[in-house]
Amino acid sequence: MDAPAPVPIPGPVGCYSDRHPAYPDRHPRSRRSTIATVARFDGLTTAQALHFAEGYVAEDIVLQTARTLAREVGLEPVAPSSGAALRLLAAAGGARAVVEIGTGTGVSGVWLLRGMRSDGVLTTIDLENEHQRIARRIFQEAGFASSRTRIITGRALDVLPRLADGAYDMIFVDADPAEYGACVDAALRLLRPAGVLALNGALAGGRIGDPAARDLDTVTIREVVKAVRESEEWIPALIPAGDGLLAAVKHA
Numbered sequence: 008m009d010a011p012a013p014v015p016i017p018g019p020v021g022c023y024s025d026r027h028p029a030y031p032d033r034h035p036r037s038r039r040s041t042i043a044t045v046a047r048f049d050g051l052t053t054a055q056a057l058h059f060a061e062g063y064v065a066e067d068i069v070l071q072t073a074r075t076l077a078r079e080v081g082l083e084p085v086a087p088s089s090g091a092a093l094r095l096l097a098a099a100g101g102a103r104a105v106v107e108i109g110t111g112t113g114v115s116g117v118w119l120l121r122g123m124r125s126d127g128v129l130t131t132i133d134l135e136n137e138h139q140r141i142a143r144r145i146f147q148e149a150g151f152a153s154s155r156t157r158i159i160t161g162r163a164l165d166v167l168p169r170l171a172d173g174a175y176d177m178i179f180v181d182a183d184p185a186e187y188g189a190c191v192d193a194a195l196r197l198l199r200p201a202g203v204l205a206l207n208g209a210l211a212g213g214r215i216g217d218p219a220a221r222d223l224d225t226v227t228i229r230e231v232v233k234a235v236r237e238s239e240e241w242i243p244a245l246i247p248a249g250d251g252l253l254a255a256v257k258h259a
């Protein structure tokens with residue numbers, strides 16, 4: 008099948024011929040060509056490329072079941088592409104001790120466990136016992152012994168102070184955006200040097216770059232994303248998988 012023709016890039020991105028106000032020091036063509044490269048990856052349109060990336064690593068029946076159960080109880084679990092990125096981060100860091108904030112029905116937990124070392128333990132926190140009851144069953148169906156998970160019911164900000172400093176290889180945050188700042192502070196304390204932070208929802212449902220979006224969650228996420236980028240404690244990247252995965256390594 009022939010690749011579809013590239014879609015013209017709309018508005019100021021694809022057609023301006025002068026310097027862009029946000030990039031006054033940069034030659035106009037350099038920004039234009041960078042974005043055009045991203046938008047026309049291998050002749051596919053951006054939407055098609057993103058769709059391909061989303062399904063690149065398929066989910067098995069256990070993850071599909073956990074996802075269906077999440078929707079039934081009104082939760083939005085991590086996207087498959089974010090799950091695959093979490094598994095990759097856990098595997099790349101040889102993670103043995105991981106903290107997850109926001110167990111849900113276990114979608115992200117299964118992805119994390121599949122990237123962790125075979126003797127690793129996932130400490131997962133959620134204030135809803137009912138969500139964790141489902142997650143416990145999902146972990147079991149995914150083949151993980153109960154010794155591989157430590158499931159703690161409680162509010163993240165009550166539980167995190169009880170966890171040991173510098174004892175964790177990775178922290179994944181996917182709960183209440185209003186608490187993201189406090190969770191990042193806690194992650195800095197809990198992670199070992201070169202440990203990895205991952206924070207879901209970092210694009211705030213696409214509102215992150217819209218200055219008119221001033222709702223509390225968006226403002227908080229915007230501030231956290233900026234603070235991590237500007238902090239000397241972190242080496243960050245914003246991965247545009249799912250709703251955005253802010254990943255950062257704690258400086259060694």
Ligand SMILES: C[S@@+](CC[C@H](N)C(=O)[O-])C[C@H]1O[C@@H](n2cnc3c(N)ncnc32)[C@H](O)[C@@H]1O
Binds near residue numbers: 108134138163
């Ligand atoms: C988006 S869901 C997590 C989905 C899960 N990470 C997944 O991908 O399967 C958010 C979860 O965070 C929990 N939660 C919300 N606020 C919380 C808080 N302050 N402390 C702990 N858990 C919280 C909710 O009960 C819900 O289960």
